Amino acid sequence: MIRKYSTYTYLFYIPTEPSMTIRQLRNYIDGRFEDGATTFDKHSPVDGRLIAQVHEAGRDQVDRAVAAAHRALPAWAGLPVAARTDHLLALADGITRRFDDFLQAEIGDTGKPVGWAGKIDIPRGAANFRVFAELARTLDMESYMTDTPDGRQALNYAYRKPLGVVGVISPWNLPLLLLTWKVAPALAFGNTVIMKPSEVTPSTATLLAEVAHEAGLPAGVLNLAHGFGPDSAGEFMTTHPDIDGITFTGESATGAAIMRAVAPGVKPVSFELGGKNAALVFADADFEAAVDGVTQSVFANCGQVCLCTERVYVERPIYERFVAALAERARALRIGWPMDPATEMGPLVSREHREKVLSYFALARAEGATVVAGGGVPVFGDARDQGAYVEPTIWTGLAEDARCIKEEVFGPVCHVTPFDTEDEAIRLANDTRYGLAAAVWTQNLTRGHRVAQAMKVGLAWVNCWFLRDLRTPFGGSGLSGIGREGGRHSLHFYTEPTNVCIKL
Numbered sequence: 001m002i003r004k005y006s007t008y009t010y011l012f013y014i015p016t017e018p019s020m021t022i023r024q025l026r027n028y029i030d031g032r033f034e035d036g037a038t039t040f041d042k043h044s045p046v047d048g049r050l051i052a053q054v055h056e057a058g059r060d061q062v063d064r065a066v067a068a069a070h071r072a073l074p075a076w077a078g079l080p081v082a083a084r085t086d087h088l089l090a091l092a093d094g095i096t097r098r099f100d101d102f103l104q105a106e107i108g109d110t111g112k113p114v115g116w117a118g119k120i121d122i123p124r125g126a127a128n129f130r131v132f133a134e135l136a137r138t139l140d141m142e143s144y145m146t147d148t149p150d151g152r153q154a155l156n157y158a159y160r161k162p163l164g165v166v167g168v169i170s171p172w173n174l175p176l177l178l179l180t181w182k183v184a185p186a187l188a189f190g191n192t193v194i195m196k197p198s199e200v201t202p203s204t205a206t207l208l209a210e211v212a213h214e215a216g217l218p219a220g221v222l223n224l225a226h227g228f229g230p231d232s233a234g235e236f237m238t239t240h241p242d243i244d245g246i247t248f249t250g251e252s253a254t255g256a257a258i259m260r261a262v263a264p265g266v267k268p269v270s271f272e273l274g275g276k277n278a279a280l281v282f283a284d285a286d287f288e289a290a291v292d293g294v295t296q297s298v299f300a301n302c303g304q305v306c307l308c309t310e311r312v313y314v315e316r317p318i319y320e321r322f323v324a325a326l327a328e329r330a331r332a333l334r335i336g337w338p339m340d341p342a343t344e345m346g347p348l349v350s351r352e353h354r355e356k357v358l359s360y361f362a363l364a365r366a367e368g369a370t371v372v373a374g375g376g377v378p379v380f381g382d383a384r385d386q387g388a389y390v391e392p393t394i395w396t397g398l399a400e401d402a403r404c405i406k407e408e409v410f411g412p413v414c415h416v417t418p419f420d421t422e423d424e425a426i427r428l429a430n431d432t433r434y435g436l437a438a439a440v441w442t443q444n445l446t447r448g449h450r451v452a453q454a455m456k457v458g459l460a461w462v463n464c465w466f467l468r469d470l471r472t473p474f475g476g477s478g479l480s481g482i483g484r485e486g487g488r489h490s491l492h493f494y495t496e497p498t499n500v501c502i503k504l
């Protein structure tokens with residue numbers, strides 16, 4: 001029996017007995033849903049039960065998807081911008097109309113709390129289409145009036161054409177958000193797309209294909225190929241001679257593999273990769289705001305956000321007090337059923353990923369960490385013990401060259417280190433091969449600007465975290481990625497400019 005009650009605009013289901021429906025997740029090629037030659041299982045990270053069979057696309061199906069995308073490209077790119085972006089608004093409307101289906105699917109795949117999926121993942125899935133539809137309609141065109149030696153002038157302008165057929169390969173942590181963060185601008189700027197969601201979280205990509213089909217998106221414009229990376233749909237795409245560009249979000253090592261795969265074709269890539277993000281807490285910070293903010297930036301989505309904080313540096317006068325306050329918040333986090341509105345942290349995305357996170361819990365001990373909070377696996381005494389839950393964890397006492405300080409864990413864990421001077425804090429935060437995000441907590445805004453600018457990252461927040469304006473450049477440097485997306489930065493990746501110069 002499922003007990004449900006409605007609160008505000010959402011229906012909350014607190015499962016007392018799991019639904020036994022095992023969904024069939026199929027590919028979407030040239031406007032038709034297709035089985036794969038083989039299927040693979042998707043299990044719930046909450047209680048381990050089988051929740052879907054996923055149809056793996058074969059190489060022939062990826063080939064047909066690419067061919068269909070090429071056939072659809074001229075008409076799609078040739079649509080008036082208003083007509084093309086109307087299709088994006090229809091996709092946004094479809095996601096909104098099927099909000100609960102997307103909510104259930106995303107939570108079923110990831111185990112993330114309904115409070116997070118209902119406020120972040122699904123709304124951003126629709127918002128990404130709306131924002132890029134608006135942008136495509138309003139972006140200016142780069143042009144210059146050029147003085148010429150004969151005293152007259154020339155007009156120079158950058159005429160932008162779509163890249164062509166774009167491969168979108170996305171990760172499992174914010175599945176719908178990060179898929180649509182790439183699909184929306186690719187479509188808005190006239191490209192056609194093959195999307196390859198993570199094998200770990202295939203459900204909302206399948207729903208997106210359903211919404212596209214229901215909305216009458218022309219066949220071949222948006223295609224879906226389920227599968228894995230190596231020797232599966234991911235690699236079939238990155239090595240495909242007729243895919244014109246790859247936009248990828250995922251691990252840095254995978255980014256390197258994809259770079260090698262596209263190299264023979266010298267194709268453009270947009271990479272949003274891993275991170276080992278720092279938070280700097282100065283003694284003059286609003287203490288409670290900093291504790292709240294760092295609690296959120298460390299433990300949100302069970303620490304499975306590329307922007308999450310895994311290194312916290314605290315000015316020494318408040319260090320002990322801050323560690324104690326953060327540990328108290330970690331221990332108080334409500335770890336529970338994803339559909340319970342009171343749940344603040346769900347499980348990790350899979351048992352396999354939990355093994356990786358637990359290996360770092362063990363490594364930290366071996367490297368000499370003091371485990372201030374957590375460090376293990378919660379025991380519920382119910383079906384959740386078959387899931388992938390871990391305790392929110394805080395370490396101190398590690399040397400800055402420890403592997404747990406240098407390597408991305410991608411779980412609900414951070415290490416806290418004291419510092420004495422601003423220069424030391426900046427040096428410590430920047431001592432990483434990653435370069436994605438940082439957060440600075442201080443009430444001295446002159447220092448806030450100065451320290452944020454000194455961070456070798458793509459995104460630096462001051463007295464906030466994960467506050468997003470979708471027009472801003474998003475991405476990182478070093479092991480955290482290549483390029484930026486967001487606003488006009490997406491235009492620059494998903495289009496090729498021709499500079500036209502006309503003598504007047």
Ligand SMILES: NC(=O)c1ccc[n+]([C@@H]2O[C@H](COP(=O)([O-])OP(=O)(O)OC[C@H]3O[C@@H](n4cnc5c(N)ncnc54)[C@H](O)[C@@H]3O)[C@@H](O)[C@H]2O)c1
Pocket residue numbers: 169170171172173174178196197198199227228229230233234235238249250251252254255257258271272273274275305306408410436476480481
């Ligand atoms: N910078 C960002 O914006 C951002 C956002 C989210 C996640 N991430 C990073 O992603 C990682 C977690 O996601 P993940 O585990 O899904 O990443 P992952 O690299 O394991 O997989 C990402 C996607 O790539 C595919 N893939 C894997 N190997 C491939 C190959 N050789 N060729 C083609 N495709 C391949 C996977 O099937 C999946 O769809 C973390 O490192 C996190 O930091 C970064």
Ligand SMILES: O=C/C=C/C=C(\O)C(=O)O
Pocket residue numbers: 173174178181304305306307468474
């Ligand atoms: O896990 C990484 C989160 C990425 C978030 C975005 O790309 C975004 O907010 O647009």
